[in-house]
Each structure stands twice: as C-alpha cells, then as structure tokens.
Amino acid sequence: MNATDPSAFTRFDDRGVTVLTLDLPGEKVNTLGSGMIGQFEALLGDIEKDTSVRALVIKSGKPDNFIAGADIKEFTQIGSVEEGEALSRAGQAIFDTLEGSRTPVVAAIHGTCVGGGTELSLACDYRVAADDRKTSIGLPEVMLGLIPGAGGSNRLPRLVGLVRALDMILSGRALRAPRALKAGLVDEVCHPAILLDVAKRAALGLAEGRVKPRRPGISLKEKLLRPVIFRKARATVVKRTGGHYPAPLEAIDVVRRATSTSLRAGLEIEARAFGRLSVSEVSRALVSVFFATQEIKKDAGYPQGTRSREVRKLGVLGAGLMGAGIAGAASNVGVPVRMKDASNEALGRGLKYVRDTFEERRKRRSLTRLELAQRVDRVSPTLDYTGFGRADLVIEAVFEDRELKRRVLAETEGVTSEECVFASNTSSIPIGEIAAGCRRPAQVLGMHFFSPVHKMPLLEVIATRETAPETIATAVGFGRRMGKHVIVVGDGPGFYTTRTLSPYLNEAAWLLTEGAAVEDIDRALTAFGFPVGPVTLFDEVGIDVATKIGKVMVQHLGDRMELPPATDKMMADGRLGRKSKRGFYTYGKGRKRVDETVYGLIPGRTGHRRFPRKDIQDRLVYAFLNEAVTCLQDGILRSPRDGDVGAIFGLGFPPFLGGPFRHLDRVGAAAAVSTLERLRDQHGARFEPATMLKDLAGKGRSFHAA
Ligand code: NAI
Numbered sequence: 144m145n146a147t148d149p150s151a152f153t154r155f156d157d158r159g160v161t162v163l164t165l166d167l168p169g170e171k172v173n174t175l176g177s178g179m180i181g182q183f184e185a186l187l188g189d190i191e192k193d194t195s196v197r198a199l200v201i202k203s204g205k206p207d208n209f210i211a212g213a214d215i216k217e218f219t220q221i222g223s224v225e226e227g228e229a230l231s232r233a234g235q236a237i238f239d240t241l242e243g244s245r246t247p248v249v250a251a252i253h254g255t256c257v258g259g260g261t262e263l264s265l266a267c268d269y270r271v272a273a274d275d276r277k278t279s280i281g282l283p284e285v286m287l288g289l290i291p292g293a294g295g296s297n298r299l300p301r302l303v304g305l306v307r308a309l310d311m312i313l314s315g316r317a318l319r320a321p322r323a324l325k326a327g328l329v330d331e332v333c334h335p336a337i338l339l340d341v342a343k344r345a346a347l348g349l350a351e352g353r354v355k356p357r358r359p360g361i362s363l364k365e366k367l368l369r370p371v372i373f374r375k376a377r378a379t380v381v382k383r384t385g386g387h388y389p390a391p392l393e394a395i396d397v398v399r400r401a402t403s404t405s406l407r408a409g410l411e412i413e414a415r416a417f418g419r420l421s422v423s424e425v426s427r428a429l430v431s432v433f434f435a436t437q438e439i440k441k442d443a444g445y446p447q448g449t450r451s452r453e454v455r456k457l458g459v460l461g462a463g464l465m466g467a468g469i470a471g472a473a474s475n476v477g478v479p480v481r482m483k484d485a486s487n488e489a490l491g492r493g494l495k496y497v498r499d500t501f502e503e504r505r506k507r508r509s510l511t512r513l514e515l516a517q518r519v520d521r522v523s524p525t526l527d528y529t530g531f532g533r534a535d536l537v538i539e540a541v542f543e544d545r546e547l548k549r550r551v552l553a554e555t556e557g558v559t560s561e562e563c564v565f566a567s568n569t570s571s572i573p574i575g576e577i578a579a580g581c582r583r584p585a586q587v588l589g590m591h592f593f594s595p596v597h598k599m600p601l602l603e604v605i606a607t608r609e610t611a612p613e614t615i616a617t618a619v620g621f622g623r624r625m626g627k628h629v630i631v632v633g634d635g636p637g638f639y640t641t642r643t644l645s646p647y648l649n650e651a652a653w654l655l656t657e658g659a660a661v662e663d664i665d666r667a668l669t670a671f672g673f674p675v676g677p678v679t680l681f682d683e684v685g686i687d688v689a690t691k692i693g694k695v696m697v698q699h700l701g702d703r704m705e706l707p708p709a710t711d712k713m714m715a716d717g718r719l720g721r722k723s724k725r726g727f728y729t730y731g732k733g734r735k736r737v738d739e740t741v742y743g744l745i746p747g748r749t750g751h752r753r754f755p756r757k758d759i760q761d762r763l764v765y766a767f768l769n770e771a772v773t774c775l776q777d778g779i780l781r782s783p784r785d786g787d788v789g790a791i792f793g794l795g796f797p798p799f800l801g802g803p804f805r806h807l808d809r810v811g812a813a814a815a816v817s818t819l820e821r822l823r824d825q826h827g828a829r830f831e832p833a834t835m836l837k838d839l840a841g842k843g844r845s846f847h848a849a
Pocket of ligand 1: 460461462463464465466483484485486489539540541542543544547551570571590592593594608684734
C-alpha cells in the first residue's frame with residue numbers, strides 16, 4: 144500500500160490514553176510496508192503535538208496477528224547495498240521516533256509478532272502479551288538470510304541480555320507469552336480478553352510514574368564473560384551451518400560491536416550489515432524459497448473453486464514407522480484416527496510410537512499432560528476394518544509391495560463410503576498401477592509423507608490422470624491442516640522426490656564400488672550443504688528399502704537408474720541399516736562408526752582410493768539436478784518452483800541455494816550442460832544432460848523468470 148491508500152490505523156482516545164489500532168485494509172495480517180510507515184509517522188507527529196494525550200497503546204485489529212514483520216516483497220526490490228541500508232535506516236528512524244516520544248508507549252501483543260513487529264514493540268516502553276497459544280514473539284530475519292535491521296539487533300540485547308538475544312536472533316525462534324515474560328522480553332502477560340485494559344492501565348501507570356518497566360539488560364556476569372559468549376556463539380553457528388549462511392555470523396558481529404558502543408553508533412553498524420546481507424545471494428535464495436512456499440498455497444494443482452472434502456475421520460492402514468507417524472500427525476490437528484495393522488504386536492508398536500512423539504513434546508513443554516492424553520486417545524487401533532465406514536480419507540502405509548497395496552485398496556473400497564478418498568503413501572510405485580482396475584479411480588491418489596512425519600515439512604501429493612480435482616483438493620487441504628508444504632505432482636515411478644534421490648544415492652554406491660571411503664562421500668555432501676550424507680541416508684532409509692525402490696526405478700526408467708550391485712551382499716549379511724544396527728555404519732551403544740568390513744561386501748571394489756571432494760560433489764549433485772530437470776520435462780513437476788520446494792523440504796537440498804532449479808539458474812544452463820557432458824564422458828551415459836536443459840542452454844534461458 145502507499146500513503147494515499149485507506150488508513151491502516153484507527154485512533155481512539157480515552158481519558159488521556161490514545162489507542163492506535165493497526166489493521167491493514169484487505170490483508171489477513173499486518174505488515175510494515177513503506178506506505179504504512181508513512182501513515183504511522185504522521186500519526187505519531189499528531190499525537191506528539193496533542194497535549195491531551197498522556198500515554199499511547201499500540202494494538203492490532205487482526206484476530207490472531209500483531210504484526211507479521213516487514214513486507215518481504217520490498218526486500219526483493221533492493222538493488223544495491225546502499226538501498227538495503229536505506230531501508231534499514233527508514234525502519235530505524237520510525238522506531239527511534241516512537242522510542243523518543245513524549246508519552247509512554249505500550250505494545251499490546253496478541254498473535255504472531257515477528258520481525259519488524261517485534262522491533263516496533265522493542266521501541267515501546269512496555270510490552271503486554273496475551274497469554275494465548277497464538278501469541279509468539281520473535282526475530283526470524285536470519286531465516287531469510289538477514290539480521291533484524293530496524294533496531295532489533297541493538298534493542299533486544301540491551302533489553303534481555305546477550306545470551307537470550309543471541310539465542311533468539313540466531314535461531315529465529317519465537318517465544319510464547321510465558322517464556323517471553325521469563326526472558327524479560329515482555330513486562331506483563333494477561334488473559335487475551337483483558338489485554339487492552341491491562342495495556343491502558345500500564346500506559347497510565349507509566350505516565351504517572353507508578354509503573355516501572357522491567358529491563359533485565361546485560362548482566363554483570365555477561366559483561367565479564369563477553370568474549371566467551373561471542374566465541375561460543377560463533378563456534379555453534381559454524382558447526383550448525385557449515386559456514387554456508389553469512390547472516391548469523393554477521394548477527395553475532397553486529398550484536399558484539401553494537402553493545403559496546405552507543406545506540407546511535409550501534410544502529411549504524413546494524414544498517415550497514417543489513418545492507419550487505421540484503422543483496423547477498425544467500426538472502427535472495429532464502430527469500431525466493433519463502434515466496435515459493437507462499438505461492439504454492441495459492442496455486443495448488445487443482446482448479447480454483449474446487450470443493451474439497453473436510454476430513455473428519457481418518458483411516459490408516461499399517462501401524463509401522465509411516466502409518467503411526469501419519470496417525471500421530473493427524474491426531475495432532477484434532478482428527479480421530481482408526482489405525483489398522485495385521486497383528487496386535489504391530490499395533491502396540493505403532494501406538495507406542497504415537498505416544499513417544501507426543502511425550503517428547505510434553506517434555507519440551509510444548510504440550511500439557513491433558514493435550515498429550517487427548518492426542519493419544521484420538522488414535523484407536525483395529526485388526527479389521529471396523530470404523531473405516533465413517534472415514535473420509537484412508538491413507539495406506541503398508542509394505543512397499545504393489546500387489547499388497549492393490550489388495551488393501553480393493554478391501555478398503557469394499558468397506559468405505561462412496562465418497563471416501565484413498566491415498567497411498569508409497570515411496571516409489573506409480574499410483575496408476577495401484578489404482579488399475581479399482582472401483583473408484585477418481586478417488587485414488589498418492590500422499591507421500593517423509594520420515595519422521597511429525598518433523599518433515601513436505602507432503603508430495605500424486606495425482607493420476609484419473610484423479611478428480613476434489614480428491615486432490617481434499618488431500619492438499621488435509622496436508623496443509625497438518626502444517627505441511629504441499630506440492631502436487633504427476634504420476635510416475637518415484638514421482639519427483641524419490642526419483643531425484645535415486646540417481647543421487649546410486650552415485651554414492653558407484654563411488655563406493657570404485658573405492659571411495661564412506662566418510663569421504665558423506666563429508667563431501669554435508670560440506671555441500673545437505674543435512675546428512677548419502678551413505679548415512681542409505682542406512683536411515685534401510686538398505687532393503689533402498690534396494691527395492693532402486694529396482695522399481697530401473698524397471699520403469701531403465702539403465703540410467705541402475706543401482707550398482709553394492710547392496711545385495713550387505714542384505715544377505717543382515718545389514719539393513721540403522722534399524723538392524725548395522726549398515727555402512729554400525730550403531731552399537733548409540734555410537735555411529737563406519738564399519739570397515741563393509742568394503743569387503745562390495746563387488747568390484749579393489750581397494751581404497753581418494754577422490755577429490757569436488758569430484759564427489761559434482762557426481763552426486765549433478766545426478767540429482769539432471770533428474771530434477773527430467774521430472775520437469777516429463778510433466779511430473781508442474782513448475783521449477785515446486786521442484787525447489789520439494790527438494791528443500793522433502794530431501795534436505797541446501798536452502799541457501801534456493802533449490803535445484805534456482806541453483807541451476809545461478810550456475811547457468813550452458814555451464815551445467817558442459818559439466819554433465821564431462822561427467823558423461825568420464826562415467827557413462829547416465830549423465831547425459833536432460834533435453835530441456837540443453838534447450839535452455841541453447842536459448843540462453845533460465846528456469847525461473849527472475
Ligand atoms: P513398516 O514396515 O515400518 O510398516 C509397514 C506396516 O504395514 C507393518 O506394521 C505391517 O505389519 C503393516 N501391514 C502389512 N500388511 C498389512 C495389511 N494388509 N493391513 C494392515 N497393515 C499391514 O514400513 P514403513 O517404513 O512405515 O513404510 C510404509 C510405506 O510407506 C511403504 O510403502 C514405504 O515405501 C512408504 N514410505 C516409507 C518412508 C520411510 O522413510 N520409511 C518414507 C515415505 C514412504
């Protein structure tokens with residue numbers, strides 16, 4: 144919006160206290176765009192001159208949102224370091240005015256308060272937060288490759304101390320109201336219904352000198368331990384990010400320098416760092432990922448206006464790792480689940496898994512005992528199909544076996560209502576093959592979750608040619624309700640995620656065959672930015688499962704998907720990966736070590752060879768990238784955007800690269816083709832560049848428009 148737009152604020156005066164309500168017209172949440180800031184400045188000027196005003200309260204008019212932060216679109220328009228600095232200074236200036244105001248100012252916070260919202264509240268004299276689950280206060284700028292640039296990097300440590308401020312700024316984590324109170328981030332917490340009254344009373348109390356704000360500030364102990372605190376923060380960040388993310392390191396530096404000088408000088412340090420980061424490639428990539436996740440909410444892979452079915456009851460087939468994970472994730476959002484397995488033992492294990500994941504959260508205090516009990520009680524076990532008649536959606540997570548999956552689909556159709564949707568959580572089998580010959584193919588699709596379900600943020604929904612739009616809408620809606628980023632992809636072996644992961648894992652197996660060491664391969668890829676190495680991933684997925692999937696891929700996609708025969712002997716030797724405590728690594732007594740004897744089981748391996756790290760990275764990463772392009776070319780992916788989101792949130796592709804397609808755009812299609820051609824000449828036809836990539840290279844074009 145701009146300054147001529149309808150007012151973002153309403154002003155209400157009551158016995159000396161002015162209440163400013165921020166309510167951006169036509170928006171779900173409040174953001175701090177330049178238009179709104181202009182209006183704010185003008186209002187503050189008026190209030191400053193109005194001698195009848197003794198105190199000011201700032202609140203939001205949105206139901207569950209205080210301020211969602213800056214208008215991130217404005218970040219994408221920053222063209223230079225200087226423009227970035229200017230944006231930061233503009234934010235700092237308005238909050239300086241707020242802080243310097245003649246009257247005391249109280250922020251009445253209910254709902255999400257992040258980024259610029261938190262910085263606004265920090266410039267107030269007093270903060271009251273509504274004690275509600277929806278209230279959370281934080282500075283998530285590092286997640287976009289930035290630092291708090293509107294005073295937050297200065298005011299937060301001055302308010303809550305170094306350790307707490309660094310923790311919040313570096314993790315980007317938001318605090319709920321009780322924690323915020325404990326940290327000294329807010330002065331008072333109250334029931335949401337009386338938030339405004341409490342804020343007004345505090346405002347008057349401040350004006351009359353009866354109320355004194357809390358300011359824990361930087362303690363003497365922190366002052367003495369300064370060098371240690373910053374050194375430790377730095378070491379932790381380097382370890383966690385592998386040095387790929389400049390923002391947290393800049394943040395540490397800014398907090399360190401800013402807290403050893405005046406606020407004025409500190410703000411200047413902050414603005415300069417913000418300017419530098421705002422044009423960095425990493426920030427651009429992270430911002431693009433943020434927008435991609437927003438866009439997929441609007442463009443979900445079915446026609447606008449499609450009716451979706453609300454899932455009131457869920458049926459889950461299979462109480463294994465995935466079935467139990469899905470049941471727990473559904474129960475967590477209030478959906479009753481009926482979970483079926485073939486034996487009482489399997490059901491018992493599944494229920495225990497459900498309980499354990501909630502128990503973990505209870506220990507971290509993100510769930511109360513009552514909430515835990517409710518979530519566990521919502522999952523009821525069964526050995527037959529009792530209760531499935533009332534299910535709106537059934538998700539199947541039985542063994543990865545096509546005939547078994549076809550059979551359970553037929554059984555399910557026999558007991559469920561005509562409208563019930565059936566989803567398979569297969570990781571590789573084409574949904575069309577599972578649905579072939581079933582009674583209601585329009586109501587069958589894939590819902591591919593990732594392990595562990597409660598933590599992994601992606602859901603890949605697979606639609607066949609016959610899947611009805613309502614069916615897709617139902618699955619997408621349900622996935623979103625569980626808090627997942629949902630991409631809708633076309634049907635085919637391994638869909639998008641498993642299909643791109645396969646040649647990547649295969650390449651690790653080829654390297655092992657050629658003599659590479661397990662730890663060299665894993666370290667090369669974690670150094671590239673993946674959260675775990677590919678050999679570790681083999682062990683996590685399970686050698687048996689990976690081999691089975693590998694076979695499905697070869698069967699459908701041919702030789703380029705060939706998995707070297709590295710795993711057959713391992714399976715015969717009982718090495719199934721982490722679940723059997725032995726794979727490429729051993730997992731005795733909680734310690735993970737490479738098992739040197741595994742090399743003897745790999746056919747064709749004649750001894751150890753050292754490979755340059757870059758060679759290992761190129762082989763695996765280009766295998767991955769090339770397959771991602773093939774998925775787009777084959778219509779499995781609807782857009783490069785979906786490919787970026789899927790790879791980052793499902794497979795751990797480095798977010799700082801913005802996803803495989805953003806990464807390819809930066810490398811350039813022509814350069815990528817020439818790398819692939821070199822790899823093809825060295826290692827074989829599996830590296831033949833995808834036709835679409837060659838086309839783009841020929842035309843000098845990129846995947847994304849900008
Ligand atoms: P799992 O082996 O832990 O669980 C499978 C469960 O299905 C077992 O408890 C088994 O007793 C049960 N089952 C077998 N036949 C049944 C029947 N007729 N009715 C009811 N239950 C039956 O396997 P997991 O890992 O949970 O995998 C399940 C599915 O999810 C597979 O299709 C797999 O490819 C897929 N998947 C697995 C992922 C993983 O990371 N493990 C990730 C994404 C998908």
